[in-house]
Amino acid sequence: MDHFDEMAWVDFARNLIPESVRPAMQRHLDEGCKNCLLTVQIWQSVLAVAQGEGALTPPADTVRVVKSFAAAPRASSGVRLVFDSGLQQVAAGIRGTAARQLLYQTDDYYIDLRLEPRRESDRACLVGQVMDRTGKDAASHGISVRLNADNLPIADTTANQFGEFQFDFAPGGNLSVAIVRNQEAEILLPL
Numbered sequence: 001m002d003h004f005d006e007m008a009w010v011d012f013a014r015n016l017i018p019e020s021v022r023p024a025m026q027r028h029l030d031e032g033c034k035n036c037l038l039t040v041q042i043w044q045s046v047l048a049v050a051q052g053e054g055a056l057t058p059p060a061d062t063v064r065v066v067k068s069f070a071a072a073p074r075a076s077s078g079v080r081l082v083f084d085s086g087l088q089q090v091a092a093g094i095r096g097t098a099a100r101q102l103l104y105q106t107d108d109y110y111i112d113l114r115l116e117p118r119r120e121s122d123r124a125c126l127v128g129q130v131m132d133r134t135g136k137d138a139a140s141h142g143i144s145v146r147l148n149a150d151n152l153p154i155a156d157t158t159a160n161q162f163g164e165f166q167f168d169f170a171p172g173g174n175l176s177v178a179i180v181r182n183q184e185a186e187i188l189l190p191l
């Protein structure tokens with residue numbers, strides 16, 4: 001089965017795909033491709049948070065804010081912040097205790113991060129997933145992940161077979177996540 005690439009599904013989820021292509025992509029989903037359906041679902045859930053309730057396209061404000069944030073020289077080079085729900089909440093004036101979601105993109109990976117405050121305690125939970133974009137199996141399996149506060153390591157873990165990882169920690173300082181790969185520069189992702 002021929003698949004569509006990830007960027008095509010991003011545009012599909014954003015309703016930016018040309019009308020000449022869209023029916024073929026919809027048919028591909030209808031025929032039951034689980035891989036592509038998962039990709040669309042990830043992006044639809046990301047965009048649903050970005051858009052708040054109801055809207056079909058992200059407000060221009062959100063796109064502009066996300067783009068300007070992505071241009072800030074804080075993440076490793078080659079890393080793009082695709083989405084940050086915190087910026088959306090600021091733009092909408094509803095910043096609060098809700099979970100925050102960020103999606104980063106590199107040449108090799110999508111890295112999804114969800115930061116969840118714990119209401120009953122002073123701890124917070126960070127759940128993440130490293131998703132391989134290259135199609136090379138195992139590229140994100142057993143990857144090491146480190147949580148930093150003010151550039152000092154506070155926790156280490158290893159992603160599971162699905163590239164998923166989780167930290168339970170006491171929040172404080174400027175947080176960042178480092179994806180550590182053998183022989184290659186680590187990927188630093190500010191939170």
Ligand SMILES: [Zn+2]
Nearest residue numbers: 003004033036
């Ligand atoms: Zn497919």
